Amino acid sequence: MASRPIVPRQHRGEAVVGGGGDQQQKKNGAAEARNRRALGDIGNLVTVRGIEGKPNRPITRSFCAQLLANAQAAAAAENNKKQVCVNVDGAPLLLDGVAARKRAGAPKPPQKKVIVKPKPEEVVEISPDTQENDAKAKQENPENKKKDGEVTAKKKAAAFTSVLTARSKAACGLTNKPKEQIVDIDAGDIGNDLAAVEYVEDIYKFYKLIEHESRPHDYMESQPEINESMRAILVDWLVDVHRKFDLSVETLYLTINIIDRFLAIKSVPRRELQLVGISAMLMASKYEEIWPPEVNDFVHLSDNAYSHEQILVMEKIILGKLEWTLTVPTPYVFLARFIKASMGDQELESMVYFLAELGVMHYATIIYCPSMIAASAVYAARCTLKKTPTWNETLRLHTGFSEPQLMDCAKLMVSFHSMAAKSKLQSVYRKYSNPERKAVALLPPAKSLLPSAALMKTTV
Structure with missing residues (x-):
C-alpha cells in the first residue's frame, strides 16, 4: 500500500495556497x-x-x-x-x-547539494526479431563487418601443429593428389554404327579372356633345324611382301600369329620354313583382305622355289593343325584400341606401329601376351616422343596394365629401336623411315628406357 506524503505544519505568517487578500x-x-x-x-x-x-x-x-x-x-x-x-x-x-x-x-537561496541517483540499467532480452535486426545492422555498417571478419578469421586460423603436419606430408609426397579424370574415348563415335560403341567394352573384355588360348608358347627348343635368327629373317621378308602387295595391317599380324602357332605344334625343316610363311600369308589374306593375292603371285615372289601345289598342300596342313581357328586376338586388335585411348597424333600412331612390328619380328617378345605387347608399344612410343604424362588413368583403364608392369617389355622394344639402324634386317626400319609415316624410325630412342651400356653405344 502506497504511503501518503506527509505535509509538515505550517508556521504563522507563511503563505498558504488559496488564502489571504x-x-x-x-x-x-x-x-x-x-x-x-x-x-x-x-x-x-x-x-x-x-x-x-x-x-x-x-x-x-x-x-x-x-x-x-x-x-x-x-x-x-x-x-x-x-x-x-x-x-x-x-x-x-x-x-x-x-x-x-x-x-x-527572487533572491538566491542557500544552495543545497543534490544527490543524483544513477538510473537503473535496463536488461534487454534478445529475441529472434532483435537478432534479425542485429544482422541487418551488421550488413549496413561496414565497420561491424570488418570486426566480424576479423573474429572469424582468427577462429579459422590453423594451429601450428596442423601446419607442420601438412608441410611434412607435402615434403614426403603423402598429400592427397586430385583424382585424374578418365576420358570417354568412345564419345565421338556414338553416331557411328561401325564403331559398335554399345558392345566395344564387352568385346575387349572377351579378347582379354581368350588371348591366352591362342597364344603360342616358347617352341624354339622343340625345333631342331630352326633358330631365332631364321624366324627373324622370315618375318623381315614377309614385311617386304606385305608392303609390296599393299595389304592391311591385320593381315601382317595374323600371318605372324599363324606361323608361331604352327611352329609351336609341329617341327619344320629349314628348307620348308619359307613355304610355311608364304602359306600363312595366303591364309591371312583370304581371311582379312577383300582382294587377296593369288597363289601364282606368291610363287613368283619366292623365285619359283615352291610350286603352286606345294603352297596349297602346306595351307591344308596348317589349317588342319590349327583346327581352322583363325579368329584370334592378335597384337593389332589391342593396338587399335590402345592408340585410340592414347589420343595421340599421326606421329605417335606411326611410332607405336614401328615399335610393335620390331617387337613381333624378334622372338624374344613371344613370352608376352598380345595385349602386353600392344600396351608396351604405346608406352615406349610416348616415352620416345616425350609425351606427358607417359601413362595416365585412361590408358590404365583400357589397357589393364600399370606403368611398372609394362617396363620390361617396353625396355626390350626400345633396345630393338636402338639397334634397328645397324641391323642387317632393314625392312621395318626402311618402312618407317618414309616421310609418309613421319620418319619415326630416324628419331632417337627413349633414353629413359635404355640401359646404360646401350645408351653408351648409341651416343658413340
Missing part, C-alpha cells in the same frame, strides 16, 4: 520569497506553472499525475522550445521562460 500578501512579501524557496527545496510544495495568482500547493496523488503528464509533454516538445539550463551543483534543472523570470527576480 492583497494586504496580507504585501505585508508578508519578504516572508513569501523566503518561504517559497524553502518549500521548493523541501519537495512537498511546488510552484504551479501557468497559474497566476496562486503561490504553492501541496502535492496530492492527482496533482502528481498531472505533473508527470506535463513533464512528459515538456520532454517531447523540448526540441521546439527555448529552454534555460540552470546548474545547481552540477545537476541540470530545466525551466521555461516564466519560471526563469521568477527565479531571476
Whole structure:
C-alpha cells in the first residue's frame, strides 16, 4: 500500500495556497520569497506553472499525475522550445521562460547539494526479431563487418601443429593428389554404327579372356633345324611382301600369329620354313583382305622355289593343325584400341606401329601376351616422343596394365629401336623411315628406357 506524503505544519505568517487578500500578501512579501524557496527545496510544495495568482500547493496523488503528464509533454516538445539550463551543483534543472523570470527576480537561496541517483540499467532480452535486426545492422555498417571478419578469421586460423603436419606430408609426397579424370574415348563415335560403341567394352573384355588360348608358347627348343635368327629373317621378308602387295595391317599380324602357332605344334625343316610363311600369308589374306593375292603371285615372289601345289598342300596342313581357328586376338586388335585411348597424333600412331612390328619380328617378345605387347608399344612410343604424362588413368583403364608392369617389355622394344639402324634386317626400319609415316624410325630412342651400356653405344 502506497504511503501518503506527509505535509509538515505550517508556521504563522507563511503563505498558504488559496488564502489571504492583497494586504496580507504585501505585508508578508519578504516572508513569501523566503518561504517559497524553502518549500521548493523541501519537495512537498511546488510552484504551479501557468497559474497566476496562486503561490504553492501541496502535492496530492492527482496533482502528481498531472505533473508527470506535463513533464512528459515538456520532454517531447523540448526540441521546439527555448529552454534555460540552470546548474545547481552540477545537476541540470530545466525551466521555461516564466519560471526563469521568477527565479531571476527572487533572491538566491542557500544552495543545497543534490544527490543524483544513477538510473537503473535496463536488461534487454534478445529475441529472434532483435537478432534479425542485429544482422541487418551488421550488413549496413561496414565497420561491424570488418570486426566480424576479423573474429572469424582468427577462429579459422590453423594451429601450428596442423601446419607442420601438412608441410611434412607435402615434403614426403603423402598429400592427397586430385583424382585424374578418365576420358570417354568412345564419345565421338556414338553416331557411328561401325564403331559398335554399345558392345566395344564387352568385346575387349572377351579378347582379354581368350588371348591366352591362342597364344603360342616358347617352341624354339622343340625345333631342331630352326633358330631365332631364321624366324627373324622370315618375318623381315614377309614385311617386304606385305608392303609390296599393299595389304592391311591385320593381315601382317595374323600371318605372324599363324606361323608361331604352327611352329609351336609341329617341327619344320629349314628348307620348308619359307613355304610355311608364304602359306600363312595366303591364309591371312583370304581371311582379312577383300582382294587377296593369288597363289601364282606368291610363287613368283619366292623365285619359283615352291610350286603352286606345294603352297596349297602346306595351307591344308596348317589349317588342319590349327583346327581352322583363325579368329584370334592378335597384337593389332589391342593396338587399335590402345592408340585410340592414347589420343595421340599421326606421329605417335606411326611410332607405336614401328615399335610393335620390331617387337613381333624378334622372338624374344613371344613370352608376352598380345595385349602386353600392344600396351608396351604405346608406352615406349610416348616415352620416345616425350609425351606427358607417359601413362595416365585412361590408358590404365583400357589397357589393364600399370606403368611398372609394362617396363620390361617396353625396355626390350626400345633396345630393338636402338639397334634397328645397324641391323642387317632393314625392312621395318626402311618402312618407317618414309616421310609418309613421319620418319619415326630416324628419331632417337627413349633414353629413359635404355640401359646404360646401350645408351653408351648409341651416343658413340
